[in-house]
Every structure is written in structure tokens, then in C-alpha cells.
Amino acid sequence: MKDSTGSIIYVGKAKILKRRVQSYFYHSINHSPKVMKLVQQIKDFDIIQTDTEFEAFMLECQLIKELKPFYNSLMKNPLSYVYISINMNSSLPEIVITNEAIERNGYYYFGPFTNKNTVKRAVEGIKDFYKINCSAPANQGSACLNYSLHLCIGMCRGGSAINLYRRIVEKLMALFAGTDIGILEELQQRMVTASENCHFEEAVKWRDCMNAIQSLLHKEHIIQFTEENNHIIAAELLNPNTIKLFLIYRNQIIFSKKYVLKSMNLEILKEEIKNQIHSHDNHPHRTSKDEIDEAQIIYHYLKHSGSRFFVIPDSWSLHEYERNIEKQLFQLILKE
Incomplete structure (x- = not known):
């Protein structure tokens, strides 16, 4: 307009x-x-x-x-997207919401996430749940104010609380890596217990924390899917005689073309796809803020729209490509 x-x-x-x-x-x-x-x-x-x-x-x-x-203008600006950062070099790894993911040894990043408020709800909820909201973590040896308010397990005092804190942080990292959902299970149990005891405000608090975490896990799953460094062939039937194929890599459509089904030559198509893959920069890298919006569109298109697609693994050798691609293309087109 x-x-x-x-x-x-x-x-x-x-x-x-x-x-x-x-x-x-x-x-x-x-x-x-x-x-x-x-x-x-x-x-x-x-x-x-x-x-x-x-x-x-x-x-x-x-x-x-x-x-x-x-x-x-109300569409989110990628510059406002955030990461969760954890510095495992420290004896007390701090869980921080940050605007940039700067590659450094010992630093772990999750994201980018498009909704900062959701990230804050998740991080603050986890800190409240495990009572790791220490107001003076650097002053080991003396208790902080939050410790006296029963909001801190006592990392500020040193001792066994530091080891307990590190185990909680490792559990959080495993949650976002997709290898351990123990945090969600504990939140679920606490929510149910609070509800059964008619502590409804507390139950709502843990429910909202779980919802925020699950939203972030969905985004993290999209990011992991994008970073798998595979090429994807998707197909859509435009009419009974015409099909359109897409070659997708990370957050981009790197090749698309319409084909008349009756005159389609799989041998030529196989070479076209191979040339496109080899001519494209396939260097793996962390998903950036500028890539995440398109990555989400591609993920939802592939997973939720009933689209037909198959994956060309990055690990395929040239021999495996030649052996498998024609069969995969034939099955894809036959489905249509």
C-alpha cells in the first residue's frame, strides 16, 4: 500500500x-x-x-x-531479540538475558528469542522456583537480603549451596538443549500440589512459568532444526499438471522452479539440485537474529501445513546422493 x-x-x-x-x-x-x-x-x-x-x-x-x-512498525525488530547467556567459567554461573551472542570459551547461549518478556518470565520463574535469586552472589561468606527472605538457597554464604546451584544451572542447560525435562516435571508437580492445597495464586504462578518455558523450548527446537545444516526439498502441486519444487537451506529458499509433471526429467532435476547445493555457501553457523523470522516460517510450513518434503543430509557423500536422490524425488512427486 x-x-x-x-x-x-x-x-x-x-x-x-x-x-x-x-x-x-x-x-x-x-x-x-x-x-x-x-x-x-x-x-x-x-x-x-x-x-x-x-x-x-x-x-x-x-x-x-x-x-x-x-x-x-509493530512487527518486532530483530534488534530487540534476546538470548539467554550462561558463563560456566564462573563458580557461580550467572543466568543473564543479553542482546548479543558473543562467542567465548565457557559461554553458552540459547536463542535468539523474539519475545523478551517471555524470556524474563521463564528465567525469573526458574530463579524463584529453585530459590537462586541471590542479591549478592559475589559476597561469599555473608548472607544476602534475599537469603533472609527465603528467596536464595545461600550461594552468597558459600559451601554446599554453590554445588547445588551449579547442578540447577546444568539442569537448565540440559532443558534448553532438549536432553532433560526435569525442570518442567518439577514445576508441574509443584503446580498440582499448590492447586490441591487451594493455593491457587501459587499454582497460576508455576503454570505461567511452565508456559513461558515451553514457548522458549519451541523456539529453541526451531533453531536446532535450522542449524542441522541439511538441505530440504519441498514440493507443492499447483494444479493437476504442474508441481513446484523448493530447495531450502537454513532460512532461505535457494532454488525454486515449476515443472510440468508429464515432461519432468528426474535426471536433469537431480543435476540441477546438485549444482545448486554445491554452488551455495553451506558454512554452518549460529542462527542470527536476522534469520530467525524466516526460519520460523520455514519450520511451520514444513511441519504444520501438510507439505511434502524430504531432507538431504549434509553427511551424504556424492555416491549416496546419486544413489538416493532420484528415489526420494520420485516418491515425493508420486505423493503429489
Whole structure:
């Protein structure tokens, strides 16, 4: 959508474009002040038609990042995304919410996470649950104020509390690494016990903490999926005679093409895919703030839209590729 100066003020997508556009111009008490102001400024439209809804999602995300339209300003800025950082070099590894993931020995990062408030709820909830909210961890030997308030297990006093604290931190790291859900199980038990004892406010507190953690674990699972360094072939049937294939790597569609099913040559397609894989920079790296939005779109497309896809493992040798790819492509197309 453009204003009178030709500036792009909003980018959106729609399955049924006419209905979406009309919805802006019908008088409605449900329109927010933002939408009403937007409508007053619309003077022109540019339309880009995509072959699939998946491409529309990806294009919308990329255009908003590139153009930064005024009325898309409520979309989260990747600069505001955060990480959970844990420095295991310290005798008391601090659990910190940070804006950057700086690679250093002994530092572990989880994220990036798109909602800082959810991260804060999860971290603060875990600190409350295990009573590791120490207000003076550096002053070992004397108790902090939170210790007297029963909010700290006594890391500030030294002794066995330090070892207990490190075990809790290791359990937290295992939770985000996807190898131990003990923290969630303990929270669940505490919530049930509180509810049975009619301590409903406490039960709600642990429920909200669990929900925040599970939201972060879902994001962490997407990140791990993105960082597996595999290429993915996905297919969508556009009509009874035409199929569109996508070659996906991390947060990008690195190749896409439409094919007429009757004249499709799998040998040529196999070479096309191989050339695209070899010509693309496949250097593994941590998922950045700028990648996470597209990574989420790709993950949900592959996992929740009923799409057809298969994975080309990074570990495949050239011989394994030649042996397996044609069979995989045939099965993918046959499913369609």
C-alpha cells in the first residue's frame, strides 16, 4: 500500500485479495485507530502474485525487513531479540538475558528469542522456583537480603549451596538443549500440589512459568532444526499438471522452479539440485537474529501445513546422493 507520495506504508498478504482489501474500506467499529489512519493515507496498491502461500509468507517477511513500512512498525525488530547467556567459567554461573551472542570459551547461549518478556518470565520463574535469586552472589561468606527472605538457597554464604546451584544451572542447560525435562516435571508437580492445597495464586504462578518455558523450548527446537545444516526439498502441486519444487537451506529458499509433471526429467532435476547445493555457501553457523523470522516460517510450513518434503543430509557423500536422490524425488512427486 502506498501513500500520495508513492512511499510504501504497509506490506501485507492475502489468500483472497479482494476480500482483504475490501475489509479495510468497510466502516467497522472493530477497526483500530491505526487501521483507520492507514486507510486515510492509502492512494495506490502494488500487487505481487506468488504461486504458493509459503512464498507469500517469505516475501512479506523479507519486504517488511527491507522496506520498513510505517504501518508495519509493530512487527518486532530483530534488534530487540534476546538470548539467554550462561558463563560456566564462573563458580557461580550467572543466568543473564543479553542482546548479543558473543562467542567465548565457557559461554553458552540459547536463542535468539523474539519475545523478551517471555524470556524474563521463564528465567525469573526458574530463579524463584529453585530459590537462586541471590542479591549478592559475589559476597561469599555473608548472607544476602534475599537469603533472609527465603528467596536464595545461600550461594552468597558459600559451601554446599554453590554445588547445588551449579547442578540447577546444568539442569537448565540440559532443558534448553532438549536432553532433560526435569525442570518442567518439577514445576508441574509443584503446580498440582499448590492447586490441591487451594493455593491457587501459587499454582497460576508455576503454570505461567511452565508456559513461558515451553514457548522458549519451541523456539529453541526451531533453531536446532535450522542449524542441522541439511538441505530440504519441498514440493507443492499447483494444479493437476504442474508441481513446484523448493530447495531450502537454513532460512532461505535457494532454488525454486515449476515443472510440468508429464515432461519432468528426474535426471536433469537431480543435476540441477546438485549444482545448486554445491554452488551455495553451506558454512554452518549460529542462527542470527536476522534469520530467525524466516526460519520460523520455514519450520511451520514444513511441519504444520501438510507439505511434502524430504531432507538431504549434509553427511551424504556424492555416491549416496546419486544413489538416493532420484528415489526420494520420485516418491515425493508420486505423493503429489
